[in-house]
Amino acid sequence: MPEVKAAPSKMDAARKPDPPKPPLDARLTEQRNPRTQRIDQLSSLEIVDVINAEDRLVAAAVxxxxxxxxxxxxxxxxxxxxxxxxxxxxxxxxxxxxxxxxxxxxxxxxxxxxxxxxxxxxxxxxxxxxxxxxxxxxxxxxxxxxxxxxxxxxxxxxxxxxxxxxxxxxxxxxxxxxxxxxxxxxxxxxxxxxxxxxxxxxxxxxxxxxxxxxxxxxxxxxxxxxxxxxxxxxxxxLGKVHGNLMVDLQVTCQKLQDRGERILMDTLGLQREEAEKLLGAAGGHVKTAIAMHRLGVDAEAARKKLEEKGGSIAALIGKPK
CATH class of the missing domain: 3.40.50.10490 (Glucose-6-phosphate isomerase like protein; domain 1)
Known part of the structure; x- marks a missing residue:
């Protein structure tokens, strides 16, 4: 018996491009995508798959x-x-x-x-x-x-x-x-x-x-x-990151308070209560708090030292381990 081939699915039909035509507009952003010309015939899941396949091209282009x-x-x-x-x-x-x-x-x-x-x-x-x-x-x-x-x-x-x-x-x-x-x-x-x-x-x-x-x-x-x-x-x-931590953040909400405390716990080896107290003494500024602890100075002196180093905590206390 001759082999019976399965009928093409809607997805196959949607992805099969029409013969290319000269673009009406040279801008890529205004041209028709041959891979999605029949997207209106697809199921919801197939639409998701087609969009996702196109999205995968973005990172490579960047x-x-x-x-x-x-x-x-x-x-x-x-x-x-x-x-x-x-x-x-x-x-x-x-x-x-x-x-x-x-x-x-x-x-x-x-x-x-x-x-x-x-x-x-x-x-x-x-x-x-x-x-x-x-x-x-x-x-x-x-x-x-x-x-x-x-x-x-x-x-x-x-x-x-x-x-x-x-x-x-x-x-x-x-x-x-x-x-x-x-x-x-x-x-x-x-x-x-x-x-x-x-x-x-x-x-x-x-x-x-x-x-x-x-x-x-x-x-x-x-x-x-x-x-x-x-x-x-x-x-x-510009020195607003130490390692991969956003040490220049200013505490303005509960989420950032928690993040600031965790940064101090991680970089300085403090317990939560110690980190909370230090962050408060630094006026809610994580970078100042780190400088205070490492240099053994108050907030004003820490801010002055940071200014002298162009705001770079690494230049002041060394690179993170």
Whole structure:
């Protein structure tokens, strides 16, 4: 008897690409994904599998940009050490991710709110409800840089998955005119002009989205990974991390109180009650508490010693074991 082949499943049908056609748009973020063209025919579990398969491409795409990301970290550190700021500029998902990363810095690393800022087209309202037209006005982006008095000490990173957002380009142009260092983060092929214009260009090529143009998906994930790496790398190099512990945190809630006490217990070999007492004497600042204990001084003297070492606990007491 001739062999009877099983009928193709819906998943097979969804993953079988149609013959390639020339893209209507050269931007990867706007192209159709041949692997998901029949996603509307899949079961819920099959949809999960298809999305997960696409998401697995993101980390590799970010890794391909490792040298550019490292370059961005060095630019940020140089600016922050000179009293400058890291300013993210974006619209839509890209802008919200910039605001999110910036907002995490004060509670995690005890930075001043002005040190890392997120600027997005449409302002605060756009965080909660899309203000799509706001991204089309480059003059508004330029005005945002003027309002923040961006200067030669600052690093401004434009974020636009498609690479074409007028608001972002307007902001970066004005930032450069004001003397700032600039970078661009996008998820499509960067133009030669873009590469020549900015101090660093980061372009993780995650490919077309599962749903065409929905850059909150793979492009958004890649963007968050890159921003996390840049800001975390900068904070590490600024001495706000000891080993892999966030020793520069300031206790502002019960969760951080517990974390601070555990850091002191781990690094100094203290019991919980001893750690709680020491942290209280340090005004809730973990790094100060470590310096107090290791040097046998009070909080004021510990803070002064830390300032003399540029805030680096390792420079003051040595590297962690």
């Amino acid at each position: 890794s391909d940009e490792r040298q550019q990301i490292a370059r961005a970290i060095d630019l940020v550190v140089d600016c922050l050490r000179r009293g400058g700021r890291l300013v993210y500029v974006g619209a839509g998902t890209s802008g919200r991710l910039g605001v999110l990363d910036a907002s995490e810095m004060p509670p995690t690393y005890r930075t001043e709110p002005e040190m890392v800022q997120g600027v997005m087209a449409g302002g605060y309202e756009a965080l909660l409800r899309a203000q799509e037209g706001a991204e089309d006005i480059p003059e508004d982006g330029a005005r945002a840089m003027d309002e923040r008095n961006v200067d030669e000490r600052d690093f401004v990173l434009g974020i636009a998955a498609s690479g074409t957002t007028p608001y972002v380009h307007g902001a970066l142009k004005r930032a450069r005119e004001r003397g700032a260092k600039t970078g661009f983060l996008l998820c499509t092929y960067p133009s030669e002009e873009l590469l020549q214009t900015h101090d660093v260009v980061i372009a993780p090529l995650v490919g077309p989205e599962v749903i065409t143009g929905s850059t909150r998906m793979k492009a958004g994930t890649a963007t968050k990974l890159v921003l996390n790496t840049i800001s975390t790398g900068a904070m590490v190099k």
